[in-house]
Amino acid sequence: MDLPAAPPPPVPAPRESFRTGLRAGVPYAVAGGVLALSFGVIARQAGFSVPGAIIMSAIVFAGSAQFAAVAIFAGGGGLFAAIAAAALMNSRFLPMGVALAPSLPGRLLKRAAQGQTVVDASWAMANRGEGRYDRHFLFGATAVQYVTWMLGTVIGAVAGSGIGDPRKLGLDAIFPAFFLALLAPELRTASARGVAVGGALIALALVPLAPPGVPVLAASAAALVGLRRHREQAS
Amino acid sequence: MSGQQWALIAGCAVVTAVIKAAGPVAFGGRPLPERIGGVIALMAPALLAALIVTQALADGEHLAIGADTAGVGMAGVVVWRKGSIMLAVAVAVLMTAGLRALG
Numbered sequence: 001m002d003l004p005a006a007p008p009p010p011v012p013a014p015r016e017s018f019r020t021g022l023r024a025g026v027p028y029a030v031a032g033g034v035l036a037l038s039f040g041v042i043a044r045q046a047g048f049s050v051p052g053a054i055i056m057s058a059i060v061f062a063g064s065a066q067f068a069a070v071a072i073f074a075g076g077g078g079l080f081a082a083i084a085a086a087a088l089m090n091s092r093f094l095p096m097g098v099a100l101a102p103s104l105p106g107r108l109l110k111r112a113a114q115g116q117t118v119v120d121a122s123w124a125m126a127n128r129g130e131g132r133y134d135r136h137f138l139f140g141a142t143a144v145q146y147v148t149w150m151l152g153t154v155i156g157a158v159a160g161s162g163i164g165d166p167r168k169l170g171l172d173a174i175f176p177a178f179f180l181a182l183l184a185p186e187l188r189t190a191s192a193r194g195v196a197v198g199g200a201l202i203a204l205a206l207v208p209l210a211p212p213g214v215p216v217l218a219a220s221a222a223a224l225v226g227l228r229r230h231r232e233q234a235s
Numbered sequence: 236m237s238g239q240q241w242a243l244i245a246g247c248a249v250v251t252a253v254i255k256a257a258g259p260v261a262f263g264g265r266p267l268p269e270r271i272g273g274v275i276a277l278m279a280p281a282l283l284a285a286l287i288v289t290q291a292l293a294d295g296e297h298l299a300i301g302a303d304t305a306g307v308g309m310a311g312v313v314v315w316r317k318g319s320i321m322l323a324v325a326v327a328v329l330m331t332a333g334l335r336a337l338g
Contacts, residue, residue: 097258170332219285
């Protein structure tokens with residue numbers, strides 16, 4: 001399977017990376033599928049039709065934003081407030097997209113399309129350190145999560161509320177536990193440890209003050225100490 | 236309801252796609268200046284830490300310590316003791332569900 005030595009790709013063996021990503025994405029896909037199931041149930045209870053719930057998962061594919069938008073809409077918050085909540089919830093994908101950007105080659109539209117594959121867990125796992133990302137790994141890890149996200153939504157929307165309360169089953173602890181396991185290897189350097197503590201404090205301070213989503217976006221400001229580090233090295 | 240439902244779905248799809256495209260469109264395909272690279276390298280610890288605390292220590296718009304906080308804390312112990320990711324997640328789920336069942 002050796003390819004001719006064209007300009008060296010940023011990441012070797014795309015197909016292998018994609019497969020590795022698929023496998024790495026499986027646990028998140030299982031957890032995401034359960035979450036999607038509860039999304040399907042909640043969307044139906046909020047008055048969505050079965051096709052509505054399914055199509056929302058298919059073209060939005062952003063769990064927390066979908067939950068936020070449906071909750072506000074069902075609570076009578078109005079169309080604009082619901083979409084704004086989804087946008088704020090997704091605002092964390094802005095810094096993730098900026099971080100990923102140098103690892104995405106190709107034309108504008110292609111990069112925009114590749115950027116759609118960013119979801120929290122895939123983005124974090126595709127990080128290869130020093131600002132590099134393995135994009136084929138990212139695509140694989142997201143692909144498997146997309147499949148179960150759709151499966152879960154379909155089952156939840158069709159089967160309805162015959163399914164138990166996800167909180168009672170402790171399923172809301174899945175994602176933070178995963179993220180903790182992903183964070184641990186990031187903390188090799190003192191500056192990374194400081195930034196993690198800083199990001200956590202910024203987020204916690206903003207939780208009571210800002211709409212959901214904004215605290216995580218604002219936490220990315222902690223990474224700005226990276227500017228200072230390089231300035232010190234340069235001088 | 237039906238028309239509103241589709242407007243909501245379309246609106247959410249558009250804002251999500253625009254947000255996810257913004258970074259790659261604006262900065263894609265070329266290496267960032269080295270100083271910016273230093274910031275990008277630290278983005279993962281900052282965002283991961285924020286995701287953990289907002290999910291484990293908060294409930295919507297207020298801070299809340301609950302069964303999930305304890306579960307995620309135990310997962311932290313497993314990670315610190317070099318246990319596997321799946322073990323950490325299993326411990327978090329079982330502890331959270333167990334505490335909720337008790338009280």
